Amino acid sequence: MTAQVFDAIDQLGVFQVYTGNGTGTGFLIDERHLLTNSHVVAPYREVAVEMRDRSRVLGTVRRVHPRRDLAIVELERPMTERVLELADEDVQRAKQPVHILGFPVGLPLSLTEGVVSHPRQLLDDQVFIQTDAAINPGNSGGPMLDDAQRVVAVTCSKLDAAESVGFGIPVADVRAFIAGFRTQTEAFGLHCPACEELIAQPTRHCPNCGTRLDEHDDCGDFFRSPDLQPVSEFVEAALRAADINPVLARHGELSWSFYRGSALVRIFCCCADHVNFSCRLAQPGRSGLRELFAHLLSHEHAPFFFDLNGSIIRFNHVVHMADVFTPSEHPALIARVGEFIARADAADDILIERFGCQPAPDTMIDRLDSPDHGA
Amino acid sequence: MAITSLYLPPTLRRPIPFAPRDHLRREKAIELYEAGEHRAAIDEAIGYLLLPGQPAPDLTNTPLCLVQGTARVRLHIEDERLVVRAVLGALSMEGSATAALRHFLSRLSGTGQLFQPRLRGEVVSLEFEERLTLLHPHKLIEVVQRLAEAACNADSWLAEDFGMQALDREAVQALDEADVRMALEIWRTHWAAVEAMVDEVRRYRSSALLNRVADFAYSQVIYALPLNGGLPERLNDANTIYSDRDEQPARRLAILSKSVKEARALPDGDLVASLGHVGYAINPISEGNAGLLAKVLSGSQREQAIADYHAAGRSFESALYQAVDFLYLLAWFVWPPSVEEALREALDQASGRPLREAADLMRARAAAIVRAHGQGEDSADAIDGGSAFEGAWQ
Structure with a gap:
């Protein structure tokens, strides 16, 4: 069975989900919809879903059940990867093998294996499948499969204080949640954490049972735009000005990444004082290094700069946090970021064509050279 | 050869004056910046950084040259922009120019800093340039301090290792x-x-x-x-x-x-x-404070370690353990003269003495120094807390 799952791993409709809070996993329940955990998407109503070729599509959160920790995301275009089948019934016995697919700690799609430690573990008044399979941050929302490659649970959590104690939401709850979604007519629905009534409009209290929503598991947050930190506001304004959808660029907390042409641009905060824009471009060739290095160090690149990070040439820009808090200067700073992005896109071509460099491993040059690029 | 004593010679380094920064100057610089008086803010922020005895900055009228070790950090205003530059040297045709350039790209260039090495012709400098309106004092202080430190560290060894020609260096x-x-x-x-x-x-x-x-x-x-x-x-x-x-x-x-x-x-x-x-x-090392003294020279863990050494008859380890603490404080921090003297005196007295005697002596001196100049263990965590230090010594 393991070999079969491995053979097909890239064909399976399992994708990485990104928000401004972090990253998780989701899997297709049909060609346009992805199931994941509510805590993976919270409190965002729009998320980014990364494809195998590292391009991203926009996902709109359509239904969430914060208490049961489930969410359904509608993708902006249909996917061709295989939709996983849901098991007919919950796991009945311990020691049944399970296979967990996901993106642990941001790594590419990975498979871990274990057995069911307990088929109906009661925690916090809810039933979970307990497993000893390795579960790590980033696995949340991914499928837990049986030997027949059917989804028996949705990976949701693990105990930090214990070894090999992970949990999944049983398939019966998943089926019920999806069935509810299939009949949903509203653009967005949130299950009341107390009575499970579906709430479609912003409200402070559940119209059915009167429960105060903002006291429960991010419930209130889904009805308002997430508050962005000043750094995020600045960065996302700069991305919008460069025609980049910030939702698609979000890569966890205070981190963004996106492709501009063949250049993968990463934005991150390494400390409390700097916002770094960095783009891994190329690796030096074997000759003409003095000329290459002299070009990289040339004062003409200021205020931007190149550096060598291991064997990778990066193109960088640094914004001081004090500037982020100087709104009157934002137009000039945003223009600078735009110029950086444009130059990053052009820089790798120059390095490769003029200086004989090799593309960095994570650039998209291979993809751009493919015949269907631009189709 | 059995070790019977420790050799703890005095320093030949010139002392760096202990001059705690006047944080009110930094606050004033921020006020000036926010009031749109950018040039005055720059002068005030740089004045805040400098050790006593340096001329007051007046960048509107006069370029400034800060000497930091063998580096000369030059600042001037040009077209409403501040330019900070420290020349590291010139590449030599005979030298290892490629290795030098690789060194600059991999060791001196980098994210997380606002200045970068730049090449003009064959001359490599650390450079930073910014519009005056984008020079918040926090940013300016960080740049000048860190650029000066980096330029100071990149001194004549560049010539030795890479055959670079030294330019614009202080003798x-x-x-x-x-x-x-x-x-x-x-x-x-x-x-x-x-x-x-x-x-x-x-x-x-x-x-x-x-x-x-x-x-x-x-x-x-x-x-x-x-x-x-x-x-x-x-x-x-x-x-x-x-x-x-x-x-x-x-x-x-x-x-x-x-x-x-x-x-x-x-x-x-x-x-x-x-x-x-x-x-x-600019002071190249950190200012010591009372909390640091207490943390390094007292505490139950330290006392226990010394007691264990003594009980086991390991006088050499006890003496070395304590000497290293004194050397750490003296080598990496600048102290008020009375503290510096007390720390130095402990090493002078321990140097050349039989190990057991030296260990006992340093233990007693450490306790006395903490009593006189440090703070209790309770505040040992406040290493970075300037307020306790200022209360004790200013």
């Missing part, structure tokens, strides 16, 4: 004859002592002892001698390995042994060429 002031003789004596005696300690580490097969010997080997030489150029750079390179607690002990010991052998084989002329006094516009 090193030679030591007088007596100090040169003293420096040679310190160098020889120190490394001979460290060699004997390395043998002890081998005999005891103790990682804890290796940690202490490694700390002692580097701290004492950096504290005692005014070194410039490639020699301190090479010492530092070796130290980053032999003092690295995460590195394999066998490798650390091997690197330490090699470093000792090289140091002992260093010709006198090479050492003399590396000696010299330099000045600093």
Whole structure:
């Protein structure tokens, strides 16, 4: 069975989900919809879903059940990867093998294996499948499969204080949640954490049972735009000005990444004082290094700069946090970021064509050279 | 050869004045910046950074040159932009220009800093340029301080390692004859002592002892001698390995042994060429504070370790353990004269004494210093807290 799952791993409709809070996993329940955990998407109503070729599509959160920790995301275009089948019934016995697919700690799609430690573990008044399979941050929302490659649970959590104690939401709850979604007519629905009534409009209290929503598991947050930190506001304004959808660029907390042409641009905060824009471009060739290095160090690149990070040439820009808090200067700073992005896109071509460099491993040059690029 | 005493010579470095910064100046700089008085804010922010005795900055009218070790950091305003630049040197056709450029790209360029190395013709400088309206004092202070530090560290060793031509560097002031003789004596005696300690580490097969010997080997030489150029750079390179607690002990010991052998084989002329006094516009090391004194020289863990050494008759380890603490405080921090004197006095009294006597003496001196100048254990965590320190010493 393991070999079969491995053979097909890239064909399976399992994708990485990104928000401004972090990253998780989701899997297709049909060609346009992805199931994941509510805590993976919270409190965002729009998320980014990364494809195998590292391009991203926009996902709109359509239904969430914060208490049961489930969410359904509608993708902006249909996917061709295989939709996983849901098991007919919950796991009945311990020691049944399970296979967990996901993106642990941001790594590419990975498979871990274990057995069911307990088929109906009661925690916090809810039933979970307990497993000893390795579960790590980033696995949340991914499928837990049986030997027949059917989804028996949705990976949701693990105990930090214990070894090999992970949990999944049983398939019966998943089926019920999806069935509810299939009949949903509203653009967005949130299950009341107390009575499970579906709430479609912003409200402070559940119209059915009167429960105060903002006291429960991010419930209130889904009805308002997430508050962005000043750094995020600045960065996302700069991305919008460069025609980049910030939702698609979000890569966890205070981190963004996106492709501009063949250049993968990463934005991150390494400390409390700097916002770094960095783009891994190329690796030096074997000759003409003095000329290459002299070009990289040339004062003409200021205020931007190149550096060598291991064997990778990066193109960088640094914004001081004090500037982020100087709104009157934002137009000039945003223009600078735009110029950086444009130059990053052009820089790798120059390095490769003029200086004989090799593309960095994570650039998209291979993809751009493919015949269907631009189709 | 059995170790019967520790050699703890006085420093030949020129003291850096203890001059706590006037934080009100930084606040005033921020007020000026927010009021749109950008030039005045720049002068105030730079004035805040400088050690006493430096001319007051007036960048509107006069470019400024800050001397930091052998580096000259030049600042001027041009077209409503501040330019900060420190020349590192010129690439030489004969030298290892490619290696030098790779060094700048991989070691001096980098994210997380606002200044970068730039190449103009064959001249490499550390540079920063920004519009006056984007020079919040916090940003400016960070840039000037860190650029000066980086330029100071990239001194004549660049010429030695990469054959670069030194340009726009401040001359090193030679030591007088007596100090040169003293420096040679310190160098020889120190490394001979460290060699004997390395043998002890081998005999005891103790990682804890290796940690202490490694700390002692580097701290004492950096504290005692005014070194410039490639020699301190090479010492530092070796130290980053032999003092690295995460590195394999066998490798650390091997690197330490090699470093000792090289140091002992260093010709006198090479050492003399590396000696010299330099000045600093900006304090290059941290200001010590009362909390730090208490943290390093007191505490139940320290007392227990010393008591255990004594109970086990390990006077050498006890004395070394304590000497390293004093050297750490003296080598890496600047202190008010009374504290500096008290710390130095402890080492002077311990130097050359029988180990048990030296250990007891340093233990007593540490307690007295903490009583007189430090704070209780409760506030030992407040290393970065300037307020407690200011209350105690200002």
